[in-house]
Structure formats: structure tokens, C-alpha cells
Amino acid sequence: MEESTVADASTTKDLENGEDLEKESFITKDGTVDWKNNPADRRTTGGWKACPYILGNECCERLAYYGMSINLVVFLTDKLHQHNATASTNVTNWSGTCDITPLIGAFLADAYLGRYWTIAAFSSVYFVGMVLLTLSASVPSLKPPSCVGDVCPGASPGQIGSFYLALYLVALGTGGIKPCVSTFGADQFDDEDPSEKKYMTVFFNWFYFSINVGAMIASTFLVYIQQSVNWAWGFGIPAAAMGIAIVSFFIGSKQYRHQKPGGSPLTRIAQVIVAAIRNWRLRLPADETMLYEVDGKASAIEGSRKIQHTAEYSFLDKAAIEDKSRPTTKWNLCTVTQVEEVKILLRIVPIWASVIVFSTVYAQMSTLFVVQGLKMDYILGTFKVPSASLSMFDPLSVLILVPIYDRLLVPFVRKYTGHPQGFTQLQRMGIGLVISTISMVVAAVLEIQRLRVAREKGLVDADDKNFPKLLNAQLSIFWQIPQYFIIGASEVFTFIGQLEFFYEQSPDAMRSLGSALSLATVALGNYLSSLLVTIVTKITRRDGKPGWIADNLNHGHIDYFFWLLVALSVVNFLFYLPFAYRFKYKATK
Template sequence: MNWLESSENFWEAMAEDDIYTKDGTVDYKGNPANKSKTGTWRACPFIIGNEFCERLAYYGMSTNLIVYFTHQLNQHSSVATRNNQNWSGTCYITPFIGAFLADSYLGRFWTIFWFSIIYVSGMSLLALSASVHGIKPRCYTDDSCNPTKTQSAVCFIALYLIALGTGGIKPCVSSYGADQFDDTDEAEKKHKSSFFNWFYFSINVGSLIAGSVLVWVQDNYRVAVPIDKSRLHETADAESDIKGSRKIEHTKNLSFFDKAAVQTQSDYIRGSLSPWRLCTVTQVEELKTIIRLLPIWATGIIFATVYSQMGSLFVLQGERMDTHVGKSTFSIPAASLSIFDTLSVIFWIPVYDRIIVPVARKFTGHKSGITQLQRIGIGLFISIFSMVAAAILELVRLREVRRHNYYELKEMPMSIFWQVPQYFLIGCAEVFTFIGQLEFFYEQAPDAMRSFCSALQLTTVALGNYLSSLLVTIVTSVSTRNGKVGWIPDNLNYGHLHYFFWLLTVLSVLNLGVFILIAKWYTYKTPVGTLR
């Protein structure tokens, strides 16, 4: 019997051993690679696709770079040639940096990951340096540009970020693809040879498209925006092309989109302008409006994350407190305390409308007392204190737990009504932020897209809940390492829920800072015929 058992154990061990690769490769966590779940052609299409996109971006930019140096940066031919060759040479020397980091410290996966971020940052900065007013060179004609030293410096910083990024990708990506095949498996070794063929194929397809299509587009569709903005295309009618929509005044920022309203001979089809090839100023401004709204929209996600705590962690916190009303036997559910948020909203709306607005109007002269962005910002500021109140309450509660050894008590003798301030503060913040967002997104949305922008504003609540879920997942994973109970255990008396509330406090402060910067940058939409 013992012989049979040992024999079975032997074959089970052999079968389990067959699951993993035998050439020393590991997964991205550093564990032995499971052949049935990772690697082979499951992963290679993504690696090949990534290489295709990287080469398309690289050659699409580098092939015509010397033309950009001479025409846009106003460099002499010899200077442009030297700069182009120096940069190209750097792109092929930096792989030593990436190779060293990959082999000695990071591994190929994480080297590709982090250097791809550097690469994308460089490409983004390069695009901005060629398109954003103030950063791009000022050109009077296609061949007459006068860049400042700063503008040229931004361009070269972007280029050498790309050179550094490509240095981390080039030496690792082919090896990383080949690593997906087990060297000790004859069938997989055949596939590895095939991988190198398709890998090099993707490089050349990317190069082919970049050197033909992208370069042709760069040379033939590089439209110059006229200095006189009245020359941009717009309808002569009182309304825009979209029935029921007002025309919008031209704005200076995001001016690279103005190219869509520049008339060229190719915009005419059979003697008339094609609406598919030429936009009006209003249509361009509508796109600008949506783009300007997005950063404001994004700052609402952190607020929605704070707001979502009323239905989750506030309730769990309340469950560990005394839910009785006074000394009576009447007990209220912890979730019912959300009525204080509702009562706060009911209280603050008339106070805001009948007291705050008239008083603020006397000082600011603004029809609404304060601007919509100021209203949103005040709400974001107030929401910080709701998290501070929740964190302090949890600190006090845990102090009582430790002092009186209440660890196993489901309800400790501390009234749940101590939670009222945090609910009341969120209700106050809600009146400022949520209602401010409703008005702001309605007022700033293009006339024909107001329903869309209202829906966009509502998605912050969805993303706030998702972000809260993600934060809880990350915090739980990190804080429960090495057998610790973590920040949010089943029994909160053993946990550190206040740490999570402090985390949200910090995120809210950072979010408010970002919002203030964005609000200063924001340009309000101005319909034609109205005064700023």
C-alpha cells in the first residue's frame, strides 16, 4: 500500500512539474511561469502589436524630423542635419541603459513598462510643442518661423525623453517576446522562431505606414491658421449649422483645433464646400468646450469618492457605535443616519439661495453671487472637513475601545449621533459641488449637447464609487500583508479605519489644489452677441 501511495505521489509531482516552464522563466510577479496560463501565442500578439505601434510613432516622427528642424525651428541645413543625427544616435546608445536595468534590477517587463511611460510622455510633450500656443514656434508663412530659445528647448527635451524611452524598450521587447516560449519544449522552440519573423514583420509594417501615409499627411495637410481669425470659416446665418444652436465666439486657447475651420481648395467638392471636410468656428469651439470641461469633470471624481462613503464605511463605522436613542430601547439602523445628509441639503439650499447669494452679490456684483466654479470649489473644500470629522471620530472611538477593552463588543457605549457632523458636512458640500456642477455643465455645454454633458457630469458618481472600490482593494491588499488584520477588518475595533479617512482627506486636498489651477485656466463659453 505504501508503495502504491508513493508511486501515485511521484506521478502527481511529475504532472505538476510539467505545468511550469523549465528554462528558468518566471511570470511578472517573479513566480514560476505556468505554461497553461501564461506565455506562448497568448501574449505575443500584444507584444507584436505594441512594437508595431511604437515603431509607427517613432518613424512617423523621425522620418520627417529634419524638415521640422529646418522649416519650423528655423535651423540651417547643417545644424538641422547635425541635430537630427545626434538625436538618432542617442536613440541607439540608450538601449545600454535599458538593458542594464532590465538584466540587473527591474526585469524586462517592468523596464518596458516604466520606459514606455517615459516614451509616451516625450511624444505627448513633442505634440504639445508643435501645437500649443506659446510653446509652438510662431510662423508667419510655411517657411518663415521664429522660435524662441524656450520653444526650441521644449522640443529637444521632448525628443530626448523619447530617446530615453526607446532605450528601455528596444533591447527588451524582442527578448521579452521570446521569453514567452519554453526553451526546453521542442514544440514551443519552433514557435519561438516564428515569433522573431512576425516581430520583425511588425517593425517594417509600422515603418512602411509611417514613411508613406504619415509623412504624406504631414506634408500635404499641414494647414497654417491665419493670424486674422475672422478668416476662419463660419456660417453667415444667425444660428450655427446645427438647428436651434447659437454660434459661439472664437477663443484663443487650444488654437491647433482652428485648423479644421481653415478653407483650402481641397475642401470644395463639385464646386461647393463639403461639411465633412470643413468645420465652422462654432463647431470647433464646441469641441474645445467639451475638452475644457473634461478636467473640471475629472476633479469631481474624488468628491464622489468621499460622497460614496455614506453608503459604505460610514455605515460600518456606525454599526460599531450605540444605535439607541437616548436611554430608550428604540434603536435606529446605522444606515438611517444618511437622513442627516438629506436634512443638511434641505437646510442649506434655501440658506444658499436666499442669504448667501444676495450677500455675495453685493460684494462681487455677479448675478449668482459667486461663479459656478467658485461654488464647486467651496464644496470641494467643505468635503475635506467631512473626512477629517470621520477620521477624528474613529480615532476617539478606537481610543475608547482600547481604554475599556471593548474589542469584542458589537456596539460600544458611544452614541452613533457623533456621526452627524460628517453627514451634515457632506450634505453642505453637496449643495455647493453637485448643484454647482449641474449648473456649470448646463451653462458651458454646447446648445446641442446639453443632455450629453449632463450625463457626463453624472458619471463622476459612478467613477467615484469605482475609485473607492479600487482604493479599498489596494489598501486591504497592502495592509493585510504578513498576517496583519489590515485597516478595514471585519471587526473594525481591531482595525485602522481612520487611516482610510485620512487617505481620502489627503486626496481631497490634492484634488482641490488641482481644481484651483484648472479653474484659473478655464475659459468660459461666450455665445455670439453676448458680453464677457
């Protein structure tokens, strides 16, 4: 009887051990946890089962954002009765704020809140802002009276205050969403598991696809509602879309995987720099294993795996040398992983800088491309095609090319390169840089042709309103479609490749910050575009000349400006190549 009992107990123990081993084999290897803070089980969390909620959230949020921002300058001039210059400045300031606040949201996500709670909290702020914005467009007491003839009453301080409160709540809200949603979506795939990691690139493709679905709906349907129906519906629909985005996000809560916040990344960076300076007299050991690192598999940084030592930027390694003459503190001694975090950021910087010129080219869609279109034949029968509406061919290009890239190009290229994603991240970004250069060549050639037609038909000094009619369909605005479409193609390579690159190569505990930095290239690209326009205008308008970017484009040469961007893009690509070629991808232990 005793032998039977012992045998049964032994069998039970073996079964329990077998179950534990089986369960452990399904635990993610990248340190993610589930909603109960237990190690994430890939059978019940993450993967494609979690992604529809995240992609739905992104699509609706971008629809909300573009739905209220794409036509914002019109609302400021038509409904708040601001002057064109004032309205343009206010929109630019607000857009700049939207590009800065992601640094705040990313810091909070990486340091303290985690990506899930950052998205949840900032989405709520975003939604409140959208509701207030809708009220400002629909409640009579929150907007100035309509114009009577040429007399347009100005908005009261209270009306202005309530509107800008709503607007900047949206700016704050988007700051917590933009840097976190893409990284949170990528967190759903274990990059230590080859079977899951191969889908990460696919996720980024469809994430960017979702962005452009929202942008496409906003630039067509919502613009029509705002201009042809009323602004209450024009802002109300985006507010409702934001509500749907929040609901979509929360529905998937139990299926998400979470990376734990690792504490302030800025503090860790400062500690490495201070420790390296304090230890500058110490000699580096010949054996890298003598550098300080905590024992065990886990690193000293919460939510981060250990990173293998690299030989680059060896002066920073002195932060990981123990000096027994001083008390051991985090400001005197750092782990190898902490030092490698800083090295990774230094390696990323040149790649990051290379995308700024790309963003400058991208910025032309909302500036010089629009101006160029106004000097072409935009009359289609009795319908006048808005020059800015041609920008819809950019998201349309993305919507067409992302499935082609994902389903056709990647499998084809994979046969020759052997790489799971067809191209490496840096190869993909580089191809996009080349394609964006081609878009400027196409725009320049079109402008040369436009100027030639204007001269041949004697329309150089024609009135702006009559100019399109006088062209007599000889130079249709639809000839601009290729340059918009090509820029969309470059986004499929560079912008999506950049999203993936910054996610994978950023330190585990700095991934939101890496995403925020990648988003900052768009803002810097806009600033660089403005700076170039200012410099070119000042130089080329000397001695009474009209300049390249003249008030009457027929007297100017924006083709020269496009060629300047071609030259800058070529120089930028040549700058990018050696850094991309020598770049050492992050390796974890």
C-alpha cells in the same frame, strides 16, 4: 375720399408694424420654441410659470427611484431568497446600469428627440417597469413561497426573469430622465436675457431641493412601509408617485420652451477631429475671421447659437480652413462654432475629473460611515437605530441649507463680489470640494475617538451584538450626524454648482450630454472608492495584519482610510484650482 383711405391704410400698417415689433421684443433670444414650434414668447412660456410642473416631476420621480432602490437589497434577500453577496452584486450591477443609461438618453435628446419627448418616452418605460415591479411583489405566482424555518425555496427562472425585466426597464427609463429634466428646466430661462438668466441659479437650487424631498420621504416613510407593512405597498406607492410625475410633466406642456435637437454630437466631434487631421499641413490664417463660418446670425447646427472663436487648442482650428484642392464636405471643413464645441469639451474635462474624488468622498456615506456606525452605541432606550438611517441627515442638510444659501448667503456675498449669483459656478464648486474634505477630517477624528473608547473600556474584542450595550452610551451613533450634515453642505455647493456649470458651459446642442457626463462622476466616484478599498486592503493586510479596513473595526484603522481621502481631496483641490482659475467661460455671438 382717396386721401382718407390711404391715410387709414397707412395708420393700419403702422399699428401692425408696432404690434409686430412689440411681439418680437418678447421673443426669447436663445432660439427656444414653443409647443407649436414657433419662436417662444416669454409672456406665455417658460420662466417660473413652467417650473412647478418640472420640479413636481423631479420630486415624484426621485421619490419613486429611491423608494424602490434604497431597500432593494433587502427585497432580494428576504423575498427572492438570494444570498447577501449575490444580492449586493445584483444591486451594484443595476445601479451601475442606471449611471450608464443617461448617456443613451442624453444622446437621443441632443441628437434627435429633444428633451421633452425624451423625458416623455422614457418616463413611460419607467412607469411600466414600476408597475411590473409592484406586480412581482404582490402576485403570488411571480414570487417564490415564503421560507419555512431555515428552508427558503429559490425563485423560478420565470419569477427571476419578470423581476429583472421590471428592474431594468426602470434603469432604462431613468436614463432618459436624469440627464434631461434639469437641462429642460433650465431651458425655461433665456440665458440671453439678464432678467431671466439670474433665476437660472435659483432654479438649480430648488431642483436639487426637490430631489432631496423625494429622497427624504423614501428613506423614512417608504422604508417603514416596506419593512413594517408589505412590499406590495412598498413598491406600489413609488409606482403611483411615478404616475403622478408623468401627469405633472404633461400638464405643463403648453407652457414649456424647447431647444431643437442639433443632430448627433458624436458625429460633429468626429468631423472636427478628422478635418483637423486632414488639414494639418495648412497654415492658420493670421486673421481669425478667415476661418470658415456660415453667414447670418444662426449657426449651421440646429438649436445652437454661434460661439465666438478662442485661441486655445489652435490645432483644431485647422478643421475650419477651406482647402480648395479638395471637395468641400463636413469631413473636410467645419464651422468655427463646430470647432469651438470640441474646444469647450476639452476645457470642461479637467473640471469634470475634479468632481470624481468628491464623489468618492460622497460614496462613504453608504459604505464606511454605515460600518463605523455599527461599532458605536446605536441603542436608544429599547429602540435600535439602524446605522444606515443616519444617511437621512444628508438630504435633511440639503433641505435646510438650500433656502439659506438662496435667500441669505447669495444676497450677502453679492454685495462684496458684485456677481449676480454671489459666487461664480467654479467658485461654488471649489468651496464644496473644501467642505467635503472637512467631512472626512471629522469622520477620521470621530474614528480616533471611537477606537480610544473601545481600548479604554476593554471592548476591542467584544462581540458585535453586545458591543453597543457595553459602550453604555459613552459613544452615541448620533456623533456621526456632523459628518453626514457636512457632506450635505458640500453638495449644496459642488453638486448644484456642477449642474449649473455643465448646463451653461456645454455647447447648446450638447447640454443633455453634458448633464449625463456630470452624472457619470457619481458612478466613477463609486468605482474609485471600490478600487481604493481593494488596494488598501491588499497592501495593509500583508503578513497576517488585520489591515486598515478589518473585519473587526476595532482591530483596524479606517481613520487612516479617511485621512487618505483627506490627502486625495487636497491634491484634487490643488489640481482643480489652476484649471478653474484659467477657465474661459463660453461666449456666444
